[in-house]
Amino acid sequence: MLEINCPYCGKRSQNEFSYGGDASVKRPELGKEVSDKEWDEFIYFRKNIKGKHSEFWHHIAGCRQWFKVLRSTSTHEIFKTAKIEEEL
Numbered sequence: 001m002l003e004i005n006c007p008y009c010g011k012r013s014q015n016e017f018s019y020g021g022d023a024s025v026k027r028p029e030l031g032k033e034v035s036d037k038e039w040d041e042f043i044y045f046r047k048n049i050k051g052k053h054s055e056f057w058h059h060i061a062g063c064r065q066w067f068k069v070l071r072s073t074s075t076h077e078i079f080k081t082a083k084i085e086e087e088l
């Protein structure tokens with residue numbers, strides 16, 4: 001079981017959180033014309049990284065804030081957590 005350090009509440013059990021996806025994916029700029037291929041890549045395709053990976057997590061059973069986590073996909077070690085507007 002992971003223990004995740006919510007930037008707002010502090011350390012809590014993984015049971016209180018929900019995984020929210022890859023935080024490294026950049027949404028195409030609003031109003032910009034994008035091809036079907038670019039849109040498909042944004043929506044469907046993700047890298048399968050082994051090692052440090054930046055992720056979105058939601059403190060669903062706590063403060064209900066979204067934040068970012070830098071975690072190893074192979075060891076599950078959490079290196080850092082940050083608020084959405086902060087750098088990991």
Ligand SMILES: [Zn+2]
Nearest residue numbers: 006009059063
């Ligand atoms: Zn929280």
